[in-house]
Amino acid sequence: MQYRQDPKSGNNLSALGFGCMRLPSSTLGRIDLEASEALVLQAVEQGINYFDTAYLYRGNEEALGIIVERNDLRNRIFIATKLPHSRCETLEDIERFFAEQKARLRTDYFDYYLIHNVTNLTQWDKLVALGIEEWIDRKKRAGEIRQIGFSYHGSQSDFPHLIDAYAWDFCQIQYNYVNVNYQAGRAGLELAASRGLPVIIMEPLLGGKLADGLPPKAVEAFKRCDPTTAPAAWGLRWIWNHPQATVVLSGMGTLEQLTENVACAEHALPNALSDNELACIDDVVDIFDESNKVNCTGCNYCMPCPRGINIPGCFSAYNASFTHGRYEGLKQYVMCTGAGSNDPRWASDCVDCGACVKNCPQHIAIPDELKAVRKRLQPALFPHIIRLGSKLMG
Ligand code: SF4
Ligand code: SF4
Structure with missing residues (x-):
């Protein structure tokens, strides 16, 4: 495993972090x-020592806590978790979430604690x-918070103000090769460093x-340059x-993904890519x-929709x-709406209540985009035809 040093704490962090x-x-x-x-045990075995979770990831902190405790991992890994600040109206709320x-x-302290x-x-x-600010000071003095930071999904122009608003120990930003000028972006990365x-x-x-959702033409372009490197590794x-970039978080769900990412992390050093690459x-x-028409990452922060619409599923379809052709899109759309069930939910079921919009870190105008989904993937009478077809097929 490649390790990169956290310049604030001196911690040697695995370049690949485990996004839980x-x-x-x-x-x-x-x-x-x-x-x-x-998966977690294999990750630790492979040298990953940074594990990222959050209060708002359902069941996630509990699962990680059980795994860490029963395998005695607490002193072998850094745990990062996040405060759901949008649910905090008082200091007591903050304290209550922290205690929970x-x-x-199942720990007395967090190595990395973020405002989410x-x-x-x-x-x-x-x-x-x-x-x-006083609360953070107290928690740091008590050793309950080792490093304090924030995860960011705002604009590029607001980022410098937030960086300078407090004596942060670290920050977490969205960054990838199609988002160089989006949110904090490259300018934010360089500023924080x-x-x-x-x-x-x-x-x-x-x-x-950018792993398995690239258009075939893009996959071909990668293959022409280097047939042995998979899109995710690129x-x-x-x-x-x-x-x-100190740690790159990857939300690994299978041993195969873990093995591939670890292999990649070992050799991917700074400034290693050639001009050709x-x-x-x-x-x-x-x-x-x-x-890429809708910049949805599938994070699910907008869910559940009170009308039962599978919002990320609609955008993925x-x-x-566009990337794989209209037939593939239609197929995915039919699946994500539960079209064959007794209670399918279509993009057209959106009543524009706005409940989802405020939770979207990508700032997607969800109701408007669902209208575009409907226009492209839901021709007139389509739901009725599908329902009839399902009935006829029993
Ligand atoms: S605006 Fe539409 S998609 Fe969003 S929560 Fe309301 S009904 Fe669901
Ligand atoms: S919150 Fe935004 S980015 Fe996340 S799944 Fe919903 S629409 Fe997509």
Whole structure:
């Protein structure tokens, strides 16, 4: 495993971090503890020492806590988790979430603690007004928080203000080769590093889109340049090419993904990509941009929709209709709506209530985009035809 030093704490962090958000789960969304345990143990065995979770990832902190405790891993790994600040109206709320997180993760301290999903300075100012700065000081003095940071999904222009608003120990940003100028972006990465902060990278493969969701033309472009490197490895290598990137989080759900990513992490050193390889990635970006219509990462923060719509599923199908053809998009759309069930939910079921929009870190105008989904993938009478077809087929 390649390790990169956190310049603030001196910790040697594995260049590949384990994003626990996508731990193996059943179809009902319950975490498969046995499979997750096998994966986490294998990750530790392979040298991964940074594990990222959050209060808002359902069942995630509890699962990681059980695995860490029963395998005596606490002193072998760094645990990062996040405060759901949007649910905090008082300092007591913050304290209550923190205590609950310690109980869930079965630990007395967090190595890395983040304010989760900050999108603008006003949110931080609100927490300051509640007294969070003094609270952090107390937690650090007590050794309950070792490093304090934030995860960011706001604009590029707000990022410098947030970086300078507090004496942060680290930050976490979204970064990948199609998001160079999106959110904090490259400018944010360079700014944070220039302030001496370690930078944790999330969404390096844009929710898997840069792994198995690339248009065939983009996959071909990669193959022409290097037939032995898979698209996911291209995406990860591109991030590790940046010396400012300390840890790259990958939400690994299978042993196969883990093995591939670890193998890639061992050799992907800073400034290792050739000019030819960088030019190839530029070509892929052009191809991707042509067909990626909705920038949804599949994070599920917008869910559940009160109307039961599978929002990320609709956007995935919609994008697939451009990257892989309309037939593939239609097929995926029919599956994600539950069209064959007694209670399918179509993009047209959206009543524009807006409940989802405020939770989307990608700032997608979800109801508007669902209208576009409907227009492309749901011709008039389509739901009725599908229902009739299902009935006839029993
Ligand atoms: S705006 Fe539409 S998609 Fe979003 S939560 Fe409301 S009904 Fe669901
Ligand atoms: S629409 Fe936004 S919140 Fe919902 S899954 Fe996509 S990126 Fe996440």
